[in-house]
Structure formats: structure tokens, C-alpha cells
Amino acid sequence: MVREGRELRGPVVYWMSRDQRAKDNWALEFALHKAHKNNVPSVAVFCFSTDYPQLTLRSFVFMLGGLQVLAKNLNERHIPFILLIGNPVERIPEFVKEVEAGCLICDFDPLKWKREWLRGVAEKIQVPFFQVDAHNVVPCWLASDHKEYAARTFRPRLLRKLDTFFSDYPPGLENPMPWPGRVPEQDWNTITNFQKHLLPVDPVPLIPGEDEAMSVLEKFLEERLASYDRERNNPLSGMSSGLSPYIHFGHISAQRILLELDQIRIDMPSENAFREQVLVRRELSENYCWYEPSYDMVDGFPNWARKTLDKHLYDSRPYLYDKQELEYGMTHDALWNAAQREMVVSGSMHGYLRMYWAKKILEWTASPEEAMGYALEFNDRYQVDGRDPNGYTGVAWCIGGVHDRPWKERPVFGQIRYMSYGGCRRKFDVEAYIDHWSGKEEDR
Ligand SMILES: Cc1cc2nc3c(=O)[nH]c(=O)nc-3n(C[C@H](O)[C@H](O)[C@H](O)COP(=O)(O)OP(=O)(O)OC[C@H]3O[C@@H](n4cnc5c(N)ncnc54)[C@H](O)[C@@H]3O)c2cc1C
Known part of the structure; x- marks a missing residue:
């Protein structure tokens, strides 16, 4: 919980930041669950911060494409998607106030600027503010309560918690009721105008979004996983998954990757090697950044x-x-x-x-x-x-x-x-x- 407070009978606002997907998203499901319980509508809000560090045209184009897919997928579940532009520390509290939200939910990120945003937002709102780790299989703060020394110290702790946290996702809930009033038409042009302020690094021809992320995963599991153990250290083999941009932008969850991996049995060494990377090494990185304030120094x-x-x-x-x-x-x-x-x-x-x-x-x-x-x-x-x-x-x-x-x-x-x-x-x-x-x- 980021901030305690008295829950009001207003809409549940999910401030989506890191986990930019409509499917397999525990933070979104938590928001919808709360909305059902309180019989109020829920909304997903993304705040595009123009002063995000190292914001390049390359990452912007990939992210924007993913957000457009996300908006479509949320729409199919009758969940409005609202794109705000500006500093989240200002824009999120303004939005919470404007819609008279009952509570605020956000996803988890161990990096410092996101943590500063959360602190800033928490100071400006009155309603309860929850954080849900939708990125990791085991919530980062529960996987371990301290900075781990190495994979060998972290692995047994993490694996012990899998019984509790590694389960299939429930079918996604729909919004319990329509959003009151008009949902503003998404103005993709306004955000596109920011391109001129970004670091000029050319975009790459990588298709973004959660639908593509699933195709990349399926293709990898079918065609390349079997050789992963033998070939993954060969840069010419193309045998790794190529999933990291999709995981980074939250277009796919690590838990979904592991659930799909569990469905196939082809080559134990490859499965184990891949599981070690997606689960242990990745969540160990989260542990390091969460518990070590000088992770970049x-x-x-x-x-x-x-x-x-x-x-x-x-x-x-x-x-x-x-x-x-x-x-x-x-x-x-x-x-x-x-x-x-x-x-x-x-x-x-x-x-x-x-x-x-x-x-x-x-x-x-x-x-x-x-x-x-x-x-x-x-x-x-x-x-x-x-x-x-x-x-x-x-x-x-x-x-x-x-x-x-x-x-x-x-x-x-x-x-x-x-x-x-x-x-x-x-x-x-x-x-x-x-x-x-x-x-x-x-x-x-
Ligand atoms: C100097 C350096 C910089 C790196 N920078 C990044 C970065 O900016 N972003 C990033 O996502 N990864 C980074 N990595 C980790 C790793 O190299 C990449 O995740 C991986 O190469 C991505 O390709 P893939 O998705 O095909 O990996 P695969 O081999 O298919 O692995 C699947 C997933 O497992 C996780 N994973 C794989 N290797 C590692 C690892 N060594 N540590 C933690 N998790 C891992 C990633 O989420 C990856 O997408 C860095 C590693 C080093 C040594």
C-alpha cells in the first residue's frame, strides 16, 4: 500500500505505467475486482511524461504503438483508456480529483524516478493508493526482504514462493458499469507532436504491442526453444527469444511466458535455462534495483x-x-x-x-x-x-x-x-x- 486513506464510493483509477497490457495484468484485475466489489466503474490511465530520462524517438514509437493496441484491447472489455500528458505528479492527482476517484492503483517499478512519482502522487491525494506488482511472478518485496548477494542465494527463496504466486490468470473481468459521461476521444496526434522534443534515435522495425508479444513468444517456443541451451550464447544463431522489449514495456508478463513454457515439454536443459533467465535472473535484477538505491552507480x-x-x-x-x-x-x-x-x-x-x-x-x-x-x-x-x-x-x-x-x-x-x-x-x-x-x- 502506498498510501492509506478512506475508500470513497467513486471510480477505481488504475494508473498504468510499466505494465502496458490489457491481458494477464494483476494490477488491472485488482482494479476491476475493487470496482466490482464497490459497484463502481474502473478506468485505466496512462500518463506520458515528457521529461522521462533518455526518451528517444525509438522507444517512444515502440511504446506508442503498444499503447494503441492496448487501448483497443481495453475497449473490448469496456474499460476506458485515458492518455494524460505531463508530469504524473501533477496530472494523476488532478485526474483523481476530477473524476472523484474512490481509490488509486498503480503497477510496480523498482526504478528511482518511478518511485519518486509515486511518493509525489501519494502526497497530493486523499484516497487509498495501492501498488500491485504485475511485472514479477513473486511480488518483488515478498520474493526477498533484502538485497540478495547472488543468484544462488535468491533462487531458493524465490522458488519456495512459487507455490503461492505461480498460478494461471483468472479470466479477465469486464468493467462492472459504463464510465459515466463521455470518454474523451484518444488524441494520438497531440502525443505524436512530442516527437520533435525527443532524442533523435531512429525507430526500428519491431512490431510493438501485446498481440505481437504473444506471437513472438509462440514462435520462439515452437521453433527455437529446443536449441536455446546450446545456442543462446551464439549471437549469430538467433536462438534467444527476443522478448526483452516486450517484457520491458509490459506488453507481456513473465508469468504468461512461464505458463506457456509449462505447456510444452521438449528439451529439459533448454526449458531450465530459459526459466532461469526469465524467472530467476530477471527477478534478481528487480531485487537489486529495489533494495540498492545506488543501482546505477x-x-x-x-x-x-x-x-x-x-x-x-x-x-x-x-x-x-x-x-x-x-x-x-x-x-x-x-x-x-x-x-x-x-x-x-x-x-x-x-x-x-x-x-x-x-x-x-x-x-x-x-x-x-x-x-x-x-x-x-x-x-x-x-x-x-x-x-x-x-x-x-x-x-x-x-x-x-x-x-x-x-x-x-x-x-x-x-x-x-x-x-x-x-x-x-x-x-x-x-x-x-x-x-x-x-x-x-x-x-x-
Ligand atoms: C551489459 C548488459 C546490459 C543489459 N541490458 C539489458 C536491458 O537494458 N534490458 C534488458 O531487458 N536486459 C538487459 N540485459 C540482460 C540480457 O542481456 C537481455 O535481457 C537479453 O539479452 C534480452 O534478449 P532476449 O529477450 O532474447 O533474451 P532471452 O535469452 O530469450 O531471455 C528471456 C528473458 O530473460 C531475461 N533475461 C535474459 N538474460 C538475462 C540476464 N542476464 N539478466 C536478467 N534477465 C535476463 C530477460 O527478461 C529476457 O527477455 C543486459 C545484460 C548485460 C550484461
Whole structure:
């Protein structure tokens, strides 16, 4: 509960933020359940904040397409969808007041700006304000009550709670009564006008929305899951699911992915490997961002990692690059340049290469602080799935040993796990990848 208060007999407002879908959404179902109980209508509101960090045209176009599908799907259940524009800390309380809401419900996000919004909104409203974790299978604050040290400490806790939380979704409720008065026609043009204020990163041809997310999942389970365990670390195989943008924008829930996974039995190692990523690793990232206020800074690293990085701070670096050289993929390493290019051009980078990519930023910049800054800025700006707990935790794992352990000491990295070009070569056809993404012979 974000804010206690006396529940009034007014509409139930669901402030949808992270989980942008009409199906398989516990926050929406909770809102409808309350509306039925109180015999009042419910409404879903999305507030588009124009000063959201790293708001690019790329992520905006993907999100907007998803919202249009969502509005249609909500409409089929007679749930009005209202799009507000502006600062949620102002706009949500104004809306709550305007419609004389009985209570407010929102979905869960461990990231700081969302938490600040919630605090700001809670200060301005009088009605009860509930938060429902519709993103995770086990609500983040119940999965563990502290920052976990590693997957091995988190996994048993999480798995124990599955009996309670991993169930099929009930059939979605309809709105108990029509919205009183006119639902404003959705003005998609006004929001489209904001495009000129966004960071100019080109959109990518990825179809957004919850309907497409289900198709991507089905296709993956049918055609590629069987090879996931063997091929997922090969960026050329295309064997991973490609679900991360859809999970990030809440177009599909992790719980739905796992429910569908349970329906098929083809290859145990692959099923287990995929379940480990979708469930354990993803929810571990949520745990890190929820319990570690400095999740995007060096201060969040474990003590052993900070110490070892400090000890090696003044080691001579074989190469030092500035932000522009990194951003434009102008390093001596053709594999790194190709990975950077894959991200900039396609809005995605293969998971295995993301690790290599971030570790090399540590190796080629003057300090871990600088490395964190660049890695997060590029990740959030160019990846469609950026600005996600997985991104902050993934970068912190690579650069700061978060959820990892000390390894053999070496220059610059100290005891942080190292990755090499030669290691990548043993995993996949590096030359073919470079050819594909750079096509420049002279880079090698
Ligand atoms: C430096 C770095 C940056 C990253 N940035 C992001 C990011 O911005 N957004 C993002 O969603 N993921 C990020 N990841 C995690 C992971 O690389 C991506 O989730 C994955 O590559 C997405 O592709 P996929 O959906 O095909 O993955 P699949 O292999 O098909 O996995 C399915 C799902 O499991 C989850 N998952 C997979 N790998 C991980 C992991 N290592 N940690 C946590 N969850 C995982 C994701 O939700 C993913 O969509 C990052 C990892 C690193 C090392």
C-alpha cells in the first residue's frame, strides 16, 4: 500500500505505467475486482511524461504503438483508456480529483524516478493508493526482504514462493458499469507532436504491442526453444527469444511466458535455462534495483569489487577512448565496434555480447565511474529494452561484480571477471558477426 486513506464510493483509477497490457495484468484485475466489489466503474490511465530520462524517438514509437493496441484491447472489455500528458505528479492527482476517484492503483517499478512519482502522487491525494506488482511472478518485496548477494542465494527463496504466486490468470473481468459521461476521444496526434522534443534515435522495425508479444513468444517456443541451451550464447544463431522489449514495456508478463513454457515439454536443459533467465535472473535484477538505491552507480558494487577496482584505478590502460570514440564504434576492436553498431542500428545487442561490450568499456576508460556512465547512457539510449532493471544490474554485474564473485587478479579489472576476444572466438564465428554488423574489412 502506498498510501492509506478512506475508500470513497467513486471510480477505481488504475494508473498504468510499466505494465502496458490489457491481458494477464494483476494490477488491472485488482482494479476491476475493487470496482466490482464497490459497484463502481474502473478506468485505466496512462500518463506520458515528457521529461522521462533518455526518451528517444525509438522507444517512444515502440511504446506508442503498444499503447494503441492496448487501448483497443481495453475497449473490448469496456474499460476506458485515458492518455494524460505531463508530469504524473501533477496530472494523476488532478485526474483523481476530477473524476472523484474512490481509490488509486498503480503497477510496480523498482526504478528511482518511478518511485519518486509515486511518493509525489501519494502526497497530493486523499484516497487509498495501492501498488500491485504485475511485472514479477513473486511480488518483488515478498520474493526477498533484502538485497540478495547472488543468484544462488535468491533462487531458493524465490522458488519456495512459487507455490503461492505461480498460478494461471483468472479470466479477465469486464468493467462492472459504463464510465459515466463521455470518454474523451484518444488524441494520438497531440502525443505524436512530442516527437520533435525527443532524442533523435531512429525507430526500428519491431512490431510493438501485446498481440505481437504473444506471437513472438509462440514462435520462439515452437521453433527455437529446443536449441536455446546450446545456442543462446551464439549471437549469430538467433536462438534467444527476443522478448526483452516486450517484457520491458509490459506488453507481456513473465508469468504468461512461464505458463506457456509449462505447456510444452521438449528439451529439459533448454526449458531450465530459459526459466532461469526469465524467472530467476530477471527477478534478481528487480531485487537489486529495489533494495540498492545506488543501482546505477559504483556505490552499489559489493565491497570486494570496490576495493579491487580502487586498487587498480591507476593501472595503465592499453587503450583509452572518449565517449565519442565509443559511441561511434571507433575502437581498435572490430568485434566491439560491430556490437556497438548492432545496438545503434537495430536497437538490440545479443546478451553474450552485452557482457563483452560492457567489460571492454571498463578496460578502456579512466575509471569505473566513467565506464558505468557511458555503458548505461548507451544502453538506455539505443536498446529498445533499455532503462530496465536488467540493464542496470547487467552493467553492474559486468563492471562491478554485482551478483558475481572475485576472480583471478589482473590489471585494470582487479578481481572482476574478465572477458576476452579469444573467449568470444571460442563461442561463435566472430568474423562472420563482424562482417554482418560492420562490413568493413579495414576495421579488423
Ligand atoms: C551489459 C548488459 C546490459 C543489459 N541490458 C539489458 C536491458 O537494458 N534490458 C534488458 O531487458 N536486459 C538487459 N540485459 C540482460 C540480457 O542481456 C537481455 O535481457 C537479453 O539479452 C534480452 O534478449 P532476449 O529477450 O532474447 O533474451 P532471452 O535469452 O530469450 O531471455 C528471456 C528473458 O530473460 C531475461 N533475461 C535474459 N538474460 C538475462 C540476464 N542476464 N539478466 C536478467 N534477465 C535476463 C530477460 O527478461 C529476457 O527477455 C543486459 C545484460 C548485460 C550484461
